[in-house]
Amino acid sequence: MTIPGRRVALLIATDTYSDATFGRLRAPTQDVTQLAAVLGDSEIGDYEVSTLVNQPSDVLRLRIEELFVDANRNDLILLCFSGHGLKDETGQLHLVATDTQRRRLASTAVAARYVRDRIDSSPARKVVLWLDCCYGGAFPAGAKPKSGGSVDVMDELTHRSGRGCVVMTASTHLQYAFERDSDITIDDAAYPSVFTGAIIEGLRSGEADRNHDGEIDSAELYEYVYDRVKQSTPDQTPTWNQQSTGSLYIARSDRGMRLHPTLPDEIRQNLRSSRASFRLVAIRELATLANDGDYELRKAAVTTLRQLSTWPDKRIAQEAIDALSPPKPRAKAESASAPSSSSSVRTSATPAPIRRPVRSKWLPMRDLTKRTAILLGALGTTILELKLGSYELLPTWLEITLAIIFLVGCIIAIWWASISVIRVFKDQSSVLATNEFSGHFTAFRPDGQIFACGGTSSGSAWRTPSWQRLSASSSWLRAAWDASFSPNSNSMAVAVRDRVALVDTDTWRQIATTENPTRDRYRIVTFSPSGELLAGADSAGRITIWNTLSLTPVTFLDSAEDPAKVLTFSPDGNVFVSSGRPGIIQLWETRSWKLIGQLEHRYISDMTFSPNGEALIxxxxxxxxxxxxxxxSELVEHDVGGSAIAFNRDGSLFAYCKMDGAICVVDAPTWDPVLTLIGHQDQPLAIAFSPDSGVLASTSYDRTIRIWDLPLIRKRQDDS
Incomplete structure (x- = not known):
C-alpha cells in the first residue's frame, strides 16, 4: 500500500533591501500572500504553506534547508521565490535577500547552487521550483560580459537535476544596468506580479486545467502561464524545465473529472488519453482493482468508475457501469450448467401479485395465557378476600380497601380479556408467525418473491408464493439487528453484530462484508434508491456510507444523536437523512456529503420520503x-401518533401504526381514511406494503407477524 505524502509549500517574498542599489519592488508581498491562500485551499492545492517575507539571507538558507531535509520520500515540495535575482562575476545566480550586499553576494545572498544542492540531497522525489525574479547584471565596471546579453538560468537550476524536479521561471532575459564608477541601480524589469498573478489566476479559476481532468499538472500550468504572460507582456518569456518521470500534479480544479491521488500512474495516463481504447483499458484495470486491490486502491477504483459512469462518451460510461455491477455469485457445482438468478440481475418492474397465507385467528399463546391468568388471578383473589372477610379475620377498613383494589383489578382484567376476544372476531389478518418475533424491520424483495422480518437478533424469511419459511435465511436474520433489500438486485444488506454483510437472497450466501476496526455494533442499514450506496449506523453514533460494489467506505458522518435510529435516502438519491431520539433530523447532500440543514421532531420513531420526493414524513x-x-419547512402536522409508517409503491396509500395496535391506511394525497386494520394486541413495530400494494405486512410487540390482504379486507368492509 502506498503511503500518501504531504504537500508542503514555502513561499519567499523580498521587496525591501538594505542595499540601496536594489530598487524596492511593489508586488512580491501581495502576490505571495494571494498565492498562499490559493495553495492552502483544501479544494485547490491543499498544501501546508509557510511564508517568509523580507527575511535576511541566513534565515532563508536555514528554512530552505529545513524544507528539503525534513521532507519524506512521497512528499511534494514546492518552493517559490519572488524578488530580485543577480549574477556574480563567475556567472553564478544568487537570490537577493533583504540584507544582501551587492559586493558581498557569496555571504549575503542565497546562491542558486545552494538551492540546487538542497534539492539533490533531499529525500523528496517531487520538487517544484518557481522563480519570479529578473536576473540583473553583475559584471564589474568596464568588463565584458562573459555570457553575452542573454543568460538562461536553467543552466544553474537544472544541472544534475534529480528525479521529479520541475523549474519554472518568470523570464530568460536579464537586463543589465550599470555605469563605470557610478551608483548602479538594479530595477524591477521582469514585473514579478505578471508571472505570479498568472499562476494564481490559473489555479484559482481552474483555467490551467487544459485537459479538463480535474487536476492541474506542471506542464498544463506552464502552458497557461506562458500564454497569459506573453499576452500581457510580450517582451517577457517564461521558461520551464521538467526532469521527471510522469507529470507532477500541482493542484485540483473544478473542471472535468478529478482522479483519485492513489491511482497508479499508468491508469491515470490512460484515462487522460484522447484515445477511447486507452480509456477502456484503464476501466478494465479499475474493475480489477475494485475487486482485488488493497483498501485504498479499491476505494480509488470504485470512486473513479462512478465518475466515469456519467462520462459523455456512452461507450466509456457503459463500460464503467458494467464494471460497477456486483459480481455474480458462484453457482453450486452440481447445478453449474443450469440457469440461476443472480444478485446482479435487475428485478422486474412489475412484481407478481402476492397471495396471503392461510388465515389463522389464533391469538399468540403467550398473550392469551397472560390475559387469562390475570383474569383468573383477580377473580380468585377477590373470592379469597370475601371468604376471609366472612370469618372476620381482617379489620373492617382493610377488608374494604382490599375489596376495592380487587374489584378494580377484576374489572380491568375482564375489560382486557374482552378487548382481546373482540379483536379476534374483528381480526381479518393472517398470522404468519407467533411467539417468535419482536422484529424492527419488515420488507419485501423488490420482485415480491421474498418477505423478510426480524430485528433485535431474531428473524426469518418466507417465499411469498407459498409462504414457506426459508430455513437458510435464519442463519443471517436471526443474528441481525436490521436488514434491507437492494432496490435493483436480489441481494440484502444485513447488520450482524459489528459488521454489515451483503447476502444473495436466492442462495443466502455472503457476497461481501464490511471491515469495522472499531467493533461497534451496527443497528440500522438502508440502501440508496440506485442501490449503489449503502448506509449504516452503529452504536457509537457513527454513520458509514459504503459503495455496494466492494463495501468500501465512501464517507463517514457524525450523527447528531448517539446513535442514529432512522436512516433514509430521497427518491432521487440526492439527499440523505438521519435521525434518532430525541429528534434532531440531519439533512446531507450526497454529492459532497455536506450537512445542508437540520429539522426537529421530538421522539421520532420512523420517517420516509413520499415516492414522488415532494415530502419527508x-x-x-x-x-x-x-x-x-x-x-x-413544515407543511402540516397530523395529531395522530405513529410508531411506524409506510407508503405503497405508487404513493397512493399511506399507513401508520397507532399505540393501541391498530393500523390505519389512508389516501396519501387527502388523508381520507381507507382501512382500519385491527388484530395486533400491542403496539406495532414495523409495516411494509408488498410491491404490488395488495398485501400489508406488520410486526408488533405482541410477537406476531401478520399479513393483511388489503383488497379483500376493503371489499368486506364495503359490503358491511
Missing amino acids: TASYAGIKEWSTRSW
Whole structure:
C-alpha cells in the first residue's frame, strides 16, 4: 500500500533591501500572500504553506534547508521565490535577500547552487521550483560580459537535476544596468506580479486545467502561464524545465473529472488519453482493482468508475457501469450448467401479485395465557378476600380497601380479556408467525418473491408464493439487528453484530462484508434508491456510507444523536437523512456529503420520503409531520401518533401504526381514511406494503407477524 505524502509549500517574498542599489519592488508581498491562500485551499492545492517575507539571507538558507531535509520520500515540495535575482562575476545566480550586499553576494545572498544542492540531497522525489525574479547584471565596471546579453538560468537550476524536479521561471532575459564608477541601480524589469498573478489566476479559476481532468499538472500550468504572460507582456518569456518521470500534479480544479491521488500512474495516463481504447483499458484495470486491490486502491477504483459512469462518451460510461455491477455469485457445482438468478440481475418492474397465507385467528399463546391468568388471578383473589372477610379475620377498613383494589383489578382484567376476544372476531389478518418475533424491520424483495422480518437478533424469511419459511435465511436474520433489500438486485444488506454483510437472497450466501476496526455494533442499514450506496449506523453514533460494489467506505458522518435510529435516502438519491431520539433530523447532500440543514421532531420513531420526493414524513408518538423537500419547512402536522409508517409503491396509500395496535391506511394525497386494520394486541413495530400494494405486512410487540390482504379486507368492509 502506498503511503500518501504531504504537500508542503514555502513561499519567499523580498521587496525591501538594505542595499540601496536594489530598487524596492511593489508586488512580491501581495502576490505571495494571494498565492498562499490559493495553495492552502483544501479544494485547490491543499498544501501546508509557510511564508517568509523580507527575511535576511541566513534565515532563508536555514528554512530552505529545513524544507528539503525534513521532507519524506512521497512528499511534494514546492518552493517559490519572488524578488530580485543577480549574477556574480563567475556567472553564478544568487537570490537577493533583504540584507544582501551587492559586493558581498557569496555571504549575503542565497546562491542558486545552494538551492540546487538542497534539492539533490533531499529525500523528496517531487520538487517544484518557481522563480519570479529578473536576473540583473553583475559584471564589474568596464568588463565584458562573459555570457553575452542573454543568460538562461536553467543552466544553474537544472544541472544534475534529480528525479521529479520541475523549474519554472518568470523570464530568460536579464537586463543589465550599470555605469563605470557610478551608483548602479538594479530595477524591477521582469514585473514579478505578471508571472505570479498568472499562476494564481490559473489555479484559482481552474483555467490551467487544459485537459479538463480535474487536476492541474506542471506542464498544463506552464502552458497557461506562458500564454497569459506573453499576452500581457510580450517582451517577457517564461521558461520551464521538467526532469521527471510522469507529470507532477500541482493542484485540483473544478473542471472535468478529478482522479483519485492513489491511482497508479499508468491508469491515470490512460484515462487522460484522447484515445477511447486507452480509456477502456484503464476501466478494465479499475474493475480489477475494485475487486482485488488493497483498501485504498479499491476505494480509488470504485470512486473513479462512478465518475466515469456519467462520462459523455456512452461507450466509456457503459463500460464503467458494467464494471460497477456486483459480481455474480458462484453457482453450486452440481447445478453449474443450469440457469440461476443472480444478485446482479435487475428485478422486474412489475412484481407478481402476492397471495396471503392461510388465515389463522389464533391469538399468540403467550398473550392469551397472560390475559387469562390475570383474569383468573383477580377473580380468585377477590373470592379469597370475601371468604376471609366472612370469618372476620381482617379489620373492617382493610377488608374494604382490599375489596376495592380487587374489584378494580377484576374489572380491568375482564375489560382486557374482552378487548382481546373482540379483536379476534374483528381480526381479518393472517398470522404468519407467533411467539417468535419482536422484529424492527419488515420488507419485501423488490420482485415480491421474498418477505423478510426480524430485528433485535431474531428473524426469518418466507417465499411469498407459498409462504414457506426459508430455513437458510435464519442463519443471517436471526443474528441481525436490521436488514434491507437492494432496490435493483436480489441481494440484502444485513447488520450482524459489528459488521454489515451483503447476502444473495436466492442462495443466502455472503457476497461481501464490511471491515469495522472499531467493533461497534451496527443497528440500522438502508440502501440508496440506485442501490449503489449503502448506509449504516452503529452504536457509537457513527454513520458509514459504503459503495455496494466492494463495501468500501465512501464517507463517514457524525450523527447528531448517539446513535442514529432512522436512516433514509430521497427518491432521487440526492439527499440523505438521519435521525434518532430525541429528534434532531440531519439533512446531507450526497454529492459532497455536506450537512445542508437540520429539522426537529421530538421522539421520532420512523420517517420516509413520499415516492414522488415532494415530502419527508416523520412520525413520533406525539404526531406525524410532513416537510416540504423544496424549502424543508413544515407543511402540516397530523395529531395522530405513529410508531411506524409506510407508503405503497405508487404513493397512493399511506399507513401508520397507532399505540393501541391498530393500523390505519389512508389516501396519501387527502388523508381520507381507507382501512382500519385491527388484530395486533400491542403496539406495532414495523409495516411494509408488498410491491404490488395488495398485501400489508406488520410486526408488533405482541410477537406476531401478520399479513393483511388489503383488497379483500376493503371489499368486506364495503359490503358491511
